[in-house]
Amino acid sequence: MAMKYICRRLVHATLLLVAISILSFALLQLSPGDYFDAMRMNPQISAQTIDGIRSEYGLDRPFVVRYEHWLVSVLKGQLGFSIAYNSAVGPLIWVRARNTLLLTSTATLLAWFLAMPVGMWSAKKRGTWGDRACGVATSALLTVPDLLLFLCLLLLAVRTGWFPAGGMMSEGAAPLGFWSKAKDVAFHLLLPCIGLALTIVPMLVRHIRSAMIEALESPFIRAARGHGIPETRVLYRYALPVAANPLISLMGFSVGTMLSASVLVEVILSWPGLGPLLVEGIFARDVYVVIGVVMLSSGFLVAGNLLADLLLLANDPRVRVE
Amino acid sequence: MMDRPPQPLLRVQHLGKSYVQRHGVTNAKFAVPAFADVSLTVELGTTLAIVGESGAGKSSLARCLALLEKPDHGEIWFEGVNLLSLGRKALLPMRRQIQMIFQVPASALNPRLTAAEIIAEPLLIQGRVTGAQRRIRSLEAMEQVGLSREWEGKTAMEFSGGQRQRLAIARALVLEPKLLILDEALSNLDIANQEMILDLLGRLQAEHALTYIHISHDLRLVSRFADEVAVIHEGKIVEHGETVNLFADPKHAYTQELLAAMPSLESICEERFA
Amino acid sequence: MSQRHKLRAAVLLLAGIQSLILFAGFFAPYNSTAQDRQLPFAPPTRLHFFDAQRKFHARPFIYGLKSDAVNVGAYAVNTDRPFSIELFVHGAPYRIAGLFQARIHFFGVEAPGKVFLLGSDGYGRDQLSRFLYGGQISLLAGLIAAALSVCLGILLGGLAGFYGGWLDNALMRGAELFLALPWLYLLFAVRAVLPLHITQSQVFLLLVAVMGLVGWARPARLIRGVVLSAKERNFVLAARGFGASDRYLLFRHVLPQTSGVVLTQIALLIPQFVLAEVTLTFLGLGVGEPLASWGSLLSSLQQYSVLSSYWWMFLPAVLLVPLFLAYYKAADALQERFKSVSL
Numbered sequence: 058m059a060m061k062y063i064c065r066r067l068v069h070a071t072l073l074l075v076a077i078s079i080l081s082f083a084l085l086q087l088s089p090g091d092y093f094d095a096m097r098m099n100p101q102i103s104a105q106t107i108d109g110i111r112s113e114y115g116l117d118r119p120f121v122v123r124y125e126h127w128l129v130s131v132l133k134g135q136l137g138f139s140i141a142y143n144s145a146v147g148p149l150i151w152v153r154a155r156n157t158l159l160l161t162s163t164a165t166l167l168a169w170f171l172a173m174p175v176g177m178w179s180a181k182k183r184g185t186w187g188d189r190a191c192g193v194a195t196s197a198l199l200t201v202p203d204l205l206l207f208l209c210l211l212l213l214a215v216r217t218g219w220f221p222a223g224g225m226m227s228e229g230a231a232p233l234g235f236w237s238k239a240k241d242v243a244f245h246l247l248l249p250c251i252g253l254a255l256t257i258v259p260m261l262v263r264h265i266r267s268a269m270i271e272a273l274e275s276p277f278i279r280a281a282r283g284h285g286i287p288e289t290r291v292l293y294r295y296a297l298p299v300a301a302n303p304l305i306s307l308m309g310f311s312v313g314t315m316l317s318a319s320v321l322v323e324v325i326l327s328w329p330g331l332g333p334l335l336v337e338g339i340f341a342r343d344v345y346v347v348i349g350v351v352m353l354s355s356g357f358l359v360a361g362n363l364l365a366d367l368l369l370l371a372n373d374p375r376v377r378v379e
Numbered sequence: 380m381m382d383r384p385p386q387p388l389l390r391v392q393h394l395g396k397s398y399v400q401r402h403g404v405t406n407a408k409f410a411v412p413a414f415a416d417v418s419l420t421v422e423l424g425t426t427l428a429i430v431g432e433s434g435a436g437k438s439s440l441a442r443c444l445a446l447l448e449k450p451d452h453g454e455i456w457f458e459g460v461n462l463l464s465l466g467r468k469a470l471l472p473m474r475r476q477i478q479m480i481f482q483v484p485a486s487a488l489n490p491r492l493t494a495a496e497i498i499a500e501p502l503l504i505q506g507r508v509t510g511a512q513r514r515i516r517s518l519e520a521m522e523q524v525g526l527s528r529e530w531e532g533k534t535a536m537e538f539s540g541g542q543r544q545r546l547a548i549a550r551a552l553v554l555e556p557k558l559l560i561l562d563e564a565l566s567n568l569d570i571a572n573q574e575m576i577l578d579l580l581g582r583l584q585a586e587h588a589l590t591y592i593h594i595s596h597d598l599r600l601v602s603r604f605a606d607e608v609a610v611i612h613e614g615k616i617v618e619h620g621e622t623v624n625l626f627a628d629p630k631h632a633y634t635q636e637l638l639a640a641m642p643s644l645e646s647i648c649e650e651r652f653a
Numbered sequence: 654m655s656q657r658h659k660l661r662a663a664v665l666l667l668a669g670i671q672s673l674i675l676f677a678g679f680f681a682p683y684n685s686t687a688q689d690r691q692l693p694f695a696p697p698t699r700l701h702f703f704d705a706q707r708k709f710h711a712r713p714f715i716y717g718l719k720s721d722a723v724n725v726g727a728y729a730v731n732t733d734r735p736f737s738i739e740l741f742v743h744g745a746p747y748r749i750a751g752l753f754q755a756r757i758h759f760f761g762v763e764a765p766g767k768v769f770l771l772g773s774d775g776y777g778r779d780q781l782s783r784f785l786y787g788g789q790i791s792l793l794a795g796l797i798a799a800a801l802s803v804c805l806g807i808l809l810g811g812l813a814g815f816y817g818g819w820l821d822n823a824l825m826r827g828a829e830l831f832l833a834l835p836w837l838y839l840l841f842a843v844r845a846v847l848p849l850h851i852t853q854s855q856v857f858l859l860l861v862a863v864m865g866l867v868g869w870a871r872p873a874r875l876i877r878g879v880v881l882s883a884k885e886r887n888f889v890l891a892a893r894g895f896g897a898s899d900r901y902l903l904f905r906h907v908l909p910q911t912s913g914v915v916l917t918q919i920a921l922l923i924p925q926f927v928l929a930e931v932t933l934t935f936l937g938l939g940v941g942e943p944l945a946s947w948g949s950l951l952s953s954l955q956q957y958s959v960l961s962s963y964w965w966m967f968l969p970a971v972l973l974v975p976l977f978l979a980y981y982k983a984a985d986a987l988q989e990r991f992k993s994v995s996l
Contacts, residue, residue, distance in 0.1 A: 076830050081839065200978045202928050204935060205970040208954055215961045222957065317837040321932055325955070336936055339841055347841070354835045362833070447890050474896045487887040489906055501895040547891075554895070 062370060070363045077355045078131075081348055082124055127345070131352075139338075139346045146349045149334065154353055156225060157323065157330035161315050161357075163246060164253035169308070172258050176265025181292065183270060191266075195259035203256050203318050207325045210252045214326075220248045223327030249326045256318045257311050264307050268300040275299065301372050309365025313358050386459060387420040388590050389444075389558060394418070394453030395614070396439055413439035415614035417453070421607075423557070426584070426591040428605035428622075430598060430637065431612055437594045438482075440611070441562040444592065445479035446470065457558070475505065478551035482563040484543030488535035494521065495531035498550045505554065520549040524579060541572035548579070552587070560592045565600060577604055598641045602626060602651055610634045623652050660986035666979040674788035678747030681782035682761040682768055685945045687745060689767060689777030692718060694963050695728055697772040705732050712737045715768055736766030772965030775953060783945050784969050790946040791934075794861050795927030799919050801865025802926075806872030807908070807915065813873070814880030815903060824873070831870040839867055840929065844938045853944045860939060864926050872918040876911050883910040913991025920984035924977045931973075947973070 130145075139146045179191045214220040225245050226238070233241070272278065273296050281291050323332030331350050338346035397412040414436035421427045431437055442448040444455065446462065455462045462473055481487040488497050498520050499513040508516065518528050524545040535543060544564065551559060561580075565573045581604065583589060595601050601608060602622060609619040610633060618631040629635045673680055700713040714737040718728040742761040748754055762768045771780035813824035843863045851859075883889065889906050897905075927947075933939035934948025941949070950969045953959045959966055 073830060073833055077833060080830070196981075200974050200981060202931070202970065202973050202977065204928070204932055204951065205967075205973065208951070208960070208967065208970060212960055212967075215957050313832075313835060316835050320837060320841075321936075324936060335838065335841055336938070339844060339938055351835070351838045354838050355833060358833055358835055442890070445894055447894050471896045474894060477894075479891065479894055481887045481891070483887065487891055489886075489888045491909060500892065504892065504895045504897045504901060550891075 063367065066363055066366055070359050073359055074352070074356060077359075078128075078348075078352055079124070081351045081355075082127065083120070127348070139343050142343075142346075146345050149346070150331070150349050150353060153329060153331045153334045156328065157319055157332070158357070160246065160249055160253065160323070160328055160330055161312075161319050164250045164319075165257075165308075165311065165315060167250055168254040168257050168261055168311075171254065172261035172265055176262045177269055177292065177297075179262065179266045180269035180273060191262065195262050198255065198259040203321055206255060207252050207322050210248055211325055214248055221245050225329050245328075249322050249328045252322050252326065253315065253318055257314055260314075261307070261311065265300070265304060268303045269296060272296040272299040298372070302369060305365050305368045305372060308368075309362040312361030316354050316357060388423040388458060389419075389421040389592075390454075390456040391420070391444070392418050392454045392456070394440070394443060394450050394455065396436075396443055396448065396450045398439075412436075412614055414611065417611070417614075417616055419609050419616055419619055421558075421590060421592060423590055424584070424588050425606040426593060426604055428593045428595055428601040428608045430595055430601060430608060430610055432637075433596060436614055437596075437611060438562055441479065441560050441592075441594050445477055445560045446474060447479065471505070475501075475554040476556050477558045477560065478554065478556040480544070480547050480551055480559065480561045480564040483567055484540055484547055485535075487547050488543060490534060490536045493532050493534055494526070494538070494546055497535060497546060498553055501550060501554045516553055517549075520553050521546075523552065523583070524549045525575075541568055541575065544568065544572070544576055545579070548576075548583075552583070555587075556589070558590045558592065560594070562594045563596070564593075565595070566597065573600065580604070598637065610637065627652070656986060656989050660983065660990060663979050663983035663986055666975075667983060670976055670979065671792065674785055674792055676749065677782075677785035677789055678749060678755065679757065680759045681779070681785040682744065682758055683779045683782040684745050684747060685778070685783045685786035687778060687782075689773065692728075692767060692769075692773055692777045693775050694959075695767075695769050695773040695777070696963075697965050698767070698769045699730075700738070701735075704735060710737070714738060715762060715766060717766055734766075736762040736768070738762060738768065771968050772963070774950070774966065775959075780950065780965065780968065783950055784947070784972065787945045787947045787950055787969070790857070790940060790944055791927050791930050791948070792923075794857065794864070794930040794946070795923045795925075797861045798864035798868065798926040798929075799922035801862070802868035802922055803872050803915055803919055805865070805869035806876050806918070807911065809869060810873035810876030811880050811903065811908060811911070814877035815884055815899070815907060821877075825877070828870040828873055831867060836864075836867045837929065837932070840864060840933065841938060844933065853940050857940050857944065860930065860933065864929055868922065868926070872915070872922070875914045875918065879911045879914050880907055883907045913987065917984050917987045917991070920980050920987060924980045928973075928977075 130147075133147075139149060142149055175191060179188045182188045211222065214222040221244065223245075226241050273292075278291060278295055281295050282288075286295075319330065320332035320335060322328065323330040324336055327333070331354060335347065335350045337343075338350065394417040395412070395415045397410040397415075399408055399410055417440060419427070419429075429437055429440065439448070443450045450463070453463075457473065457476065460473065462470065465473065492500075495514060495517045498517040502508045502513045502516060514531075518531060521528055521531065526542060526545055526549070530538075535546065538546060547564075565576060568576065577600070580591065584591065593601070593605060605622050607620065608622050608625045609616050610625075610631065611617070612631075612633040618625065618629065618634045625634065626638065629638055695718055698715045698718075700715060701710075702713055703709055704714070714735040716735060717731045717733075719731045720728060738760055739762065740760050741757055742763075743756050744758040744761050746754055746756050760768075767773075767779070769779050769781070771784060773779055774783070809824050809828075813821040840860070840863060844860065884902070884907055886906075889902055892902055892906060930939055930946060931948040931951070934941075934946045935952050935955075936948075937952065939948055940946055947969050951966070954966055
């Protein structure tokens with residue numbers, strides 16, 4: 058039963074990714090303008106030269122052919138060709154993707170690590186001044202736009218010098234041993250990680266709080282209390298597993314918002330991830346880079362949701378019984 | 380001159396309907412039958428009660444009879460016309476003849492509309508009457524069911540349960556139907572309101588020569604107002620006869636069960652039918 | 654505060670901010686492009702009520718600035734000549750809603766005085782004026798995109814919910830596809846391939862169109878949910894019994910039930926799209942000169958020197974907070990109000 062469900066979800070996810078790839082490819086190909094627009098404006102370069110280069114890169118072929126080529130390239134792991142960097146897109150992207158994954162996963166962990174206790178405590182102390190103060194704080198944080206938040210963090214770094222103002226590694230760190238390098242990277246990771254985490258913490262706290270409240274109000278919790286089971290045990294062993302369902306879906310959903318926010322934080326705090334690559338690709342009108350990044354991030358999103366679905370399956374005994 | 384027996388107002392033959400559902404996890408489809416083989420007749424000016432346990436498909440049957448849902452198979456003959464064979468346009472004038480009153484008055488009325496708008500809605504939809512005339516007919520209908528004319532501007536939310544049911548009846552009457560189908564129309568009302576609505580219905584039946592089909596699970600009420608009773612069990616009509624006879628001498632085992640579950644049957648029979 | 658009052662307060666606040674921005678020409682002392690190369694990065698002008706002789710003036714006044722001989726790039730206050738703040742002054746001509754020309758500004762000072770209530774940027778342009786004019790672009794983008802998204806959502810979600818079957822399936826699969834797209838990325842991608850030779854206003858329209866087209870999925874899902882439950886209501890069934898057509902049912906009974914969701918979605922989507930436009934322009938991918946949006950005001954902050962030395966350049970971003978707060982409060986109040994009416 059569970060295997061059938063998993064297979065179905067996997068097929069579904071793959072189809073979704075294929076559909077996304079076609080959609081983004083089509084969107085980009087249909088839009089006028091490409092990498093050589095700037096060149097075209099230059100009267101010294103003849104139209105023939107440009108056309109020659111274009112056919113070299115295969116840009117004058119029909120849509121379906123280009124899509125096929127690109128698909129093959131994807132399967133080989135190369136993801137098309139970057140005209141600006143003059144190399145396959147694949148290697149460019151993997152490095153950046155690794156950095157972005159590092160950032161988003163640590164930020165997600167941090168966000169949940171912060172939000173869970175606050176949300177649970179808020180639910181337990183519902184209605185007290187502590188809970189209400191939390192509510193005000195989360196609302197305030199929600200209204201602050203990400204842009205402002207990241208700029209403030211950057212200002213903090215520049216003004217106080219406590220944090221590095223960007224980049225992933227300090228200069229001269231390359232030849233150092235593994236642990237020193239890791240520490241250096243972690244130090245640089247700190248600020249963007251905090252910034253990114255703060256973008257979703259208020260939403261998480263709100264949802265955790267309401268999920269816990271709903272779980273705590275169910276009759277079987279009252280029965281457990283009536284049996285004399287201590288409060289902490291009730292909270293963790295009884296209420297939390299019930300609240301876990303909506304929270305797991307939330308985790309899948311938060312991946313999407315994280316990815317979108319990560320672009321901004323990477324650009325502002327100069328973290329070498331997919332964000333700056335995307336922006337560069339856009340400025341240079343480097344089509345395959347742009348598509349590659351869009352596809353990869355969609356892939357992360359779909360994977361995140363799939364993971365959430367599978368976790369849901371594992372967590373909810375009712376699903377297994379059927 | 381020979382007296383020909385009048386044809387029944389409504390004749391239902393072998394009506395059946397099932398619903399398609401999907402299994403929760405596998406998404407496979409399977410059919411749940413609501414009722415399988417219902418046949419009955421109703422004479423003009425009489426009241427037929429259809430009784431049976433909950434979940435026996437009574438509401439579904441009511442909706443099919445009121446032409447709100449399409450049955451899977453069977454025929455519905457109304458005044459000699461097979462309703463299920465008519466197209467949408469041809470069915471439109473027939474719809475005027477059959478109306479339905481629902482169980483929960485609150486859900487049957489759009490809470491955002493005023494009483495006058497609610498009652499006039501059938502006229503608006505059928506499109507034969509001007510705005511001014513609609514209002515006049517609305518007010519007349521309100522008076523007929525015992526609601527004050529002054530309340531025409533109130534929204535449905537501002538009425539009590541019993542008053543809402545009156546509104547629903549007024550709305551059903553405004554097209555001058557011949558057949559009224561009441562789907563557990565009294566079940567959500569308290570005893571006092573039930574009495575008042577029953578009186579109202581009786582009066583209207585006499586005044587307008589209406590025919591009623593009452594879906595109910597309350598045998599006590601049924602014994603009071605129904606001329607004939609049909610018992611539905613496992614998707615079929617298992618017994619159909621005049622109320623007196625059915626209560627006094629139930630033939631089918633299921634009918635006997637139903638009646639046995641009723642309190643003090645003997646006293647009721649004595650009261651009513653002695 | 655009661656429900657009604659909360660809603661009313663939020664809406665009033667929003668209306669106030671929107672009208673300030675709508676009449677930017679009147680409220681702003683200068684045009685958004687007026688430069689003053691003598692005064693780059695001037696700090697916000699301080700209003701004084703007491704002059705050098707400690708005399709009180711009922712009308713506030715300002716002092717001019719001159720370059721500080723000691724600190725390069727900094728300014729010292731020139732107390733020689735006070736400029737009082739006048740109301741309803743004649744200033745540079747501007748257009749109201751692109752139609753009527755006018756010259757009267759809400760406040761200003763006599764030349765050669767310059768009043769920079771929010772400071773000036775690298776070209777000596779008044780930030781307050783640019784904030785008000787920029788708001789026209791950013792807010793308009795948000796409004797149009799939100800309206801487009803919601804309209805699409807009503808159309809598609811309404812049809813899917815009402816008719817069900819394969820239409821519903823197809824539309825919901827489509828919605829899932831669009832929700833899986835990281836929409837900010839998609840927005841960037843579309844921006845990537847816009848040709849160089851189209852005008853800024855066309856860029857603006859295209860961006861707004863794409864934002865609106867991509868954002869239909871969430872409102873559509875919510876509206877579909879409402880439509881699904883509304884169409885099962887007995888009063889809809891009763892209307893069918895009177896012979897009502899599908900169109901009648903949709904417009905008279907079903908769609909009005911979605912008004913709560915629609916309004917709440919609009920209130921939530923507007924700040925989201927405004928922020929998207931601001932982010933894009935901030936990164937240099939949105940509208941460019943001569944159209945100034947809030948994003949262009951903030952883009953200079955990407956340079957460390959500006960970021961650390963000129964704190965007033967932050968102000969446009971800070972001013973976004975009360976605006977978003979007003980929208981979120983309105984959305985909350987709307988949700989509460991329609992929860993009680995919901996069926």
